Amino acid sequence: MDHTGKMSLKAFWEAVEQRLAACSADDLRAILRTMAQETPPTGRQIFLARLKPVEGATMAAPPVIQQEELLADIDDLAQELGSAVENADEWEEQYEWDEYYDEEDSLGPYDEFVEPLADLFERTGATFDYGNLSLARAAYLKLFGLVRFEDGYGRGVSASDLVGVDVGEASARYLRAVYETEPAARRPQALYEQMRQVQSWLIGSHPTLDDLVQISPHPLPDRERFLADWIAFLQTQSGSDADAWLREAVRLAQGTPGLEALAQAEGQTRPRAYLDWFTALEQEGKQREVLAAARDALQTLPARLPIRAAIADHLCAAAERLNETEALRLGRWEAFTARPTLSRLLDLWETAAAGAERTALMQRAVEHIRDYLAHPPGRQAEVGWSGDNLERPARIGQSVLAHACLLADDADAAYHLAARGKVLGWSSSESAQGLVVSACLVLLSGKTPAALPPNLVQLWQWGLQNSVAPWGEGGEQEGSVLKRLERAYAEQFAQAQWSTDRQEQFLSWCLDVARQRANAIVSNQHRGSYGKAAVLTVACAEALRLRGDKAAADALVNEVRSRFPRHRAFQAELEAALQRMERSM
Numbered sequence: 127m128d129h130t131g132k133m134s135l136k137a138f139w140e141a142v143e144q145r146l147a148a149c150s151a152d153d154l155r156a157i158l159r160t161m162a163q164e165t166p167p168t169g170r171q172i173f174l175a176r177l178k179p180v181e182g183a184t185m186a187a188p189p190v191i192q193q194e195e196l197l198a199d200i201d202d203l204a205q206e207l208g209s210a211v212e213n214a215d216e217w218e219e220q221y222e223w224d225e226y227y228d229e230e231d232s233l234g235p236y237d238e239f240v241e242p243l244a245d246l247f248e249r250t251g252a253t254f255d256y257g258n259l260s261l262a263r264a265a266y267l268k269l270f271g272l273v274r275f276e277d278g279y280g281r282g283v284s285a286s287d288l289v290g291v292d293v294g295e296a297s298a299r300y301l302r303a304v305y306e307t308e309p310a311a312r313r314p315q316a317l318y319e320q321m322r323q324v325q326s327w328l329i330g331s332h333p334t335l336d337d338l339v340q341i342s343p344h345p346l347p348d349r350e351r352f353l354a355d356w357i358a359f360l361q362t363q364s365g366s367d368a369d370a371w372l373r374e375a376v377r378l379a380q381g382t383p384g385l386e387a388l389a390q391a392e393g394q395t396r397p398r399a400y401l402d403w404f405t406a407l408e409q410e411g412k413q414r415e416v417l418a419a420a421r422d423a424l425q426t427l428p429a430r431l432p433i434r435a436a437i438a439d440h441l442c443a444a445a446e447r448l449n450e451t452e453a454l455r456l457g458r459w460e461a462f463t464a465r466p467t468l469s470r471l472l473d474l475w476e477t478a479a480a481g482a483e484r485t486a487l488m489q490r491a492v493e494h495i496r497d498y499l500a501h502p503p504g505r506q507a508e509v510g511w512s513g514d515n516l517e518r519p520a521r522i523g524q525s526v527l528a529h530a531c532l533l534a535d536d537a538d539a540a541y542h543l544a545a546r547g548k549v550l551g552w553s554s555s556e557s558a559q560g561l562v563v564s565a566c567l568v569l570l571s572g573k574t575p576a577a578l579p580p581n582l583v584q585l586w587q588w589g590l591q592n593s594v595a596p597w598g599e600g601g602e603q604e605g606s607v608l609k610r611l612e613r614a615y616a617e618q619f620a621q622a623q624w625s626t627d628r629q630e631q632f633l634s635w636c637l638d639v640a641r642q643r644a645n646a647i648v649s650n651q652h653r654g655s656y657g658k659a660a661v662l663t664v665a666c667a668e669a670l671r672l673r674g675d676k677a678a679a680d681a682l683v684n685e686v687r688s689r690f691p692r693h694r695a696f697q698a699e700l701e702a703a704l705q706r707m708e709r710s711m
Contacts, residue, residue, distance in 0.1 A: 196249060196261060200268045203242055207275055207283075210235050236283050243272060243283055247291045254299040263303035266296065270327045285328055297324045297333060298341035305338055306347060313352055314359035322367060334374055353379040373402050382406040386419075393426060397433045398516075404440040416444040417453060424460055430503055434464035436516045451477075462491065465520040466498050468594065471530055472610045480617070488534035495527045523555035525593035529611070532565055533618055540565070541632065549643040552658075553592050563639055564589035565615070566632045567665060569622055571672040575615060579672070580706040585665040588658070590615075633669075637682065640666045648690045660699035664707050671711060 149157070158177070247269055254262035276282040285293040301320055308316045321333045335356070339346050346352070353375055360372040373396070376384040385403040393400050400423045407416045420441035427434055438461035445453035458477050462470040471491055478484040503519040524543060531540035544562035552560030564585045568575060571582060578586065594607045624632070644659040646652075663686045670679035683704065690696050 196246075196253065196265050197268065199249075200246055200265060200272070203239065203246065204268065204272055207236070207239055207272060210239070236281060239283050240287055240289075243269070244288045244291050247288060247296055251296065251299060254303060259303040259306050262299060263307055266300035266303065270297075270300070270324075274327060293328060294331070294337075295341060297328060297331060298337040300324070301333055302338045302341050305352075310348060310351065310355075314356050317356075318359065318363070318368075318371075321371070325367070332370075335371065335378065336374065350379070369396055369398065372396075373399055377402060377406065382410065389419075389423070393423060394428075397423075397427060397431070397437070400437055401433075401440070401516075404437070408440070408443070413444040413447045416440055417448065417450065420444065420457070421453075430464060432464055432503070432519050433516045435461040435470070436514075438464065459487075463494055466491070466495050466526065467520050467522060468526050468529060469607050469610070471495075471526065471533070472607070472614060475533060475614050476610070485535055488530055489536065492527065492530045492534050492536065492539065495522070495530050498522070499524075499527065523593075524558040525555045525561055528558035528561050529593060532562070533614060535618070535622060537566070537622075537624070537628070537632065541635065545635070549639060549646050550652075552588075552643075555593055557592075559639065561589040561593050563636050563662075564665075566636050567669045568615075569619060569624065570629060570633050570636070571669045573672060575612065575619065579668040579710045581661050581665040581703050582668045584661050588661075633673075636669075637666055640682075641686070644686050645689065648693055648696050651693075653695060656693075656696040656699045657703075660696065660703040663700065664703035668707055668711065671707075 246265070250262055250265040250269060253265065273283060273285045273288070285291075301317065301324065304320045305313060305317055324333050325331055357372060357375045357379060360368045360375060373385070373388065376388050376399075380387070382403070385399060385406050388396065389399040389403045400419075404416050404420060407413075407419070420437055423437050424434060424441070427437070438457045442454050442457035442461065445451075445457055455477050458470070458473045462474055474487055474491055475484065478487045499522070524547070528540055528543055531537075531543060540558070540562045544559040547557050547559035549559065551557050564582075567582060568578065568586055571578065575583075575586060590608055590611050591604075594604050594611065640662050644663055647655045647659040663683060667679035667683050670676070670682065683700070687697065687700060
């Protein structure tokens, strides 16, 4: 099965044959009786019609499909579709203001073509399954042309509109037909061209050679010879497509030793070969070999190359399985230096020993992030079609640096970073001010994050969420990163110790920022942010109350309230925040 859980046609037929071979005649009768019992009344005639032996064949005899008949039907539909395209303006004029016209319906006048197109795809698939590959190739070529038709309004029948048609399997059948109908000498060139053609037909499609293998129960003809020719051909091509298909071909032809040889010989120009090699070793349970090979790869590849992070991830996975703590920490650092994202910063935190060692590591991370932000790596021209972004430099904002400073127990560095920021735009990860202000207020409150009053809780959550949302790594969900951050800060806040002078300094700054932010939001009538200004104001009041200074808390609220007496919407938000505070304190 593939990652979607769908079984390939080849695997399906192999499983069917295995199960049939394991069944006795009585077993088969019992299976059919069960299927008959589960058949709805309306399907009983169809079930009985199918329940009869087929003489002289293991599959149903192929229907008589004339080449001219199938291709003519496709041509007729193409002509009708072309006429609809020519008349698109008339249809638009007729239905543009009609009360029944659904503007969200992208098909418009082409809805009537969905069913006949799906039927033609089904007929062409049957043609392929019954072995008429030349006809299937010609028919698919025409059909894929039809699903790319668009009128001047961008409407047409796309592959995604064909409910019930597995377009991925259709493209695999087409490519298998190309393979089997081309002379052996021309196969590599022809297949390469048509695989790239399929990519242009179907957005997001990335056909592989294994697709051709899995689409038929029959072995790929001349497989060994073709693989050798395919590898030689692909080594003369450039680009991410050729690289991906070459690595796949080496794996199919030569297995793990072939991937090792490719990585050792061409790893600097094809770094994904390392990843394929490590994956193959992992599947064989060879964790010690992964650990050694990943270390060698990191020694070989240029520093700060983004894909080093993925290589380090394999090293870390092997180190965890082997219980190699120092190797794991080395791998986490290598991954972080290549892609210094928030989740990888948390990887460092979680693998370091608590105390002075962790603080020193966070301080080292601060210096690396500063250097990365000051000298970001250049963008790669081509990064492949896998969608994993392993070869793209990481995009990080000031908030990542702020987290590193706070976790390094360097409040002064966090303050200087945040103090340069603007009091508006806290929802951007480029802003560190909201995160640092909320963290300072939590520390100044003397409470653990789990015991904070409601407005301070909300402010702290906003500070974390705004820093997390854009910077997930490796498919990790935002919620997962957020929970990890909460755990890290719970540990960090528990050990933080600020002098009285430092507390007064940071408290004064937080209150000043809160006043400026409330003034900027309300004075400029950013109505959508009135609630944020109110929460910030009352969160400061909550912190003051927890410090035993109710008079200062009341004075702050009254100051902000009196500054905007005519802004009723803001006053309502402020009152709601105050009520939440009063109910909890």
